[in-house]
Amino acid sequence: MSEARHITLDLRPDELPSELGRGVHGKAxxxxxxxxxxxxxxxxxxxxxxxxxxxxxxxxxxxxxxxRDEWD
Known part of the structure; x- marks a missing residue:
């Protein structure tokens, strides 16, 4: 199984890109x-x-x- 790299961030809603910030309300x-x-x-x-x-x-x-050619 391949390994994945993970990044975890805690951001303010106003720091999110607009497409990710839709639906996020408040300042938490x-x-x-x-x-x-x-x-x-x-x-x-x-x-x-x-x-x-x-x-x-x-x-x-x-x-x-x-x-492969044997099967042709």
Whole structure:
């Protein structure tokens, strides 16, 4: 599962952008939680798993293409 980055802010309603401030009334602080997904693909954890085979990227691509072409 990918990790997310979280930022938590307590802001005054007048500090919010207009599209977020709609519907917020009064002067009480607003709690804002912003989460950003990890930009790395979830499959990056498998990167290098076959390094012991000493296969170059070109060889791996050729092997995958050959397997794909078997089904055509």
């Amino acid at each position: 602080p607003v709690h804002v939680d912003v989460a950003q997904s990890d930009p790395e693909p979830r499959f990056m954890r498998f990167r290098g798993i076959g390094a012991y085979r000493n296969t170059s990227v070109e060889e791996a691509v050729a092997r995958v293409r050959a397997l």
